[in-house]
Amino acid sequence: MSPQSLTRPVSGKSRSRAVQRRVMDHLATGMSWCATFIVVFVLGSILWTLIKNGLPGLSLTLFTHSMGAPGAGGGLANAIVGSLLQTGLAILLGAPAGLLTGIYLAEYGADSALARTVRFVSDMLLSAPSILIGLFIYMVLVAPLGHFSGYAGSVALAILAMPIMVRTTEDMLRLVPVAMREAGIALGAPKWRVTLFICVRAARGGIMTGVLLAIARVAGETAPLLFTSLGNSEWSLDMQRPMASLPVAIYQYAGSAYQDWMQQAWTGALLVTMGVLIINIVVRVGIRGGRT
């Protein structure tokens, strides 16, 4: 017997109410456990499927040979290099724009109408359907020039990468204490020097995080590349021509009926996912380590 029921009589009605509340609580928390379990189970299932199907295809040929006809023993070398090149160029294009916009929002724009608009638009671009970015680049860079190219793919990826870097740069700059800015200004440094050499330097860890997250995001993008760099089954480092990339290669191979192409699609998928997840884990563990 609980102490409560010893001190005063509990009517049947209020006891049933208490039972009802407890049952409701157990029901809700139970469902909550279930939901969490389902989510973890799905993540586990995805990783397990990738490892089970992808690991057997991991070989040296994959990294040394370009894509080939079914049964010809091709690899994914050109797709891997194509992905690295396009992602790299995308970051080179997107990072300056992203960082400068982030600096504008944190240091110059503050709460002005223009800054609010830019912030809003950047957030919209962050969640914009990536296939639309691909269509857009097709219309402005591919159709007028008459050919698909690695450059077009990079520009499309850069548009996707930029808003991520805008977001993190602004957030990280806002964490820099005002006292540091004041110290710089007190020494007579102009604002741009304070911004670049004090604020950005103080926040560089966080800003790098944004760059890494942007790499992780665009490295796995397929939709914007379908209409821009198109894919290429031959070895090519010429970014003016159509260029292979890992996600597009996976897309082409996964829809095929050939055993060895399927195998390579899974192995490619394993590579992409592991790369993206490792970057994310490093970034997130790094953030937590830096905070404490």
Place this chain on the structure above:
Amino acid sequence: MNVSATQPVPVDGVKPRAGTRFTGDPLFKALVVATGIGVLLVLGAIIAVMSIGGIPAFKAFGLRFLITAVWNPVTQHFGAAAPVFGTLASSALGLIIAVPLAFGTAFWLTALAPPMLASVIGMAVQLLAAVPSIIFGMWGFFVLVPPMAHYVQPMARHLFGHVPGLSALVSGAPFGTGLLTAGLVLAIMIMPSITAVMRDVFTSMPTVLRESAYGLGATRWEVMRQVVLPWSRQGVVGGIVLGMGRAMGETMAVTFVIGDSNHIGWSLFAPANTIASLIALEFPESPAGSLKLASLMALGAILMAISFVTLWCSRVLLARGEAQAGKRS
């Protein structure tokens, strides 16, 4: 007073040499402002290009383009109704599945989980968000589709096939691909971002409110239902709308499992198409300047309009929720 009227003294006494030395500040400011405006121009250009690209389709079919469910390259007759229906239906199904999952997980992470476990699982959920969409597509196609075809749909037909009103929902051949499969994959994809938003708004509530409710003897569920949820309503809705915006624009994952059929129907198991999947699938066979390409561009413009309005709503709701949190805490 007199002196300053006739003879201007430097008002800005802190910078005695201002004007004599070029600090580079105006230049840098111009640079960052120009980049910021550049971001606006990118969005403006996207909107302009998609709208202009779609004009030929609207010229050819008029506003009937929006309500025609035909997609026939042979007769050069195109309409947007089927893919728009598919987009809305698959996103709605995705939301119906994702919201309870996301809410349950956020509830668990903020109120039930042991701290150590919470950080690990919280990270796992965020990793799920980082998995590239094509991987969800492959996983959906090879792991989700077979059981959908062999077990789920036959069972659903067995159970509901003869119930009036519900039989239409489960009709059709068991392909495994279709609206419900797309909804499931979408649910898994958007669930992490909804969870993240919910977790943030739940934890942004002042602890005092939560503690006082516990102090009154409320159970964990009652605290969530009657204190946390009402308090964070706007943020929660904003997160859900954000997830919906993501779901509608998703391409690769849906393309694998939607089944590619331009058809409007009640069945949850019928193959369909979303705007994004139709663009991905049909684009390679659309020569530049063709009516088909213009129709795809028009579809792109419709998708852009739908998803930007949705994202706009979510941003407004989230910003309002944040302002509210700032005011009350």
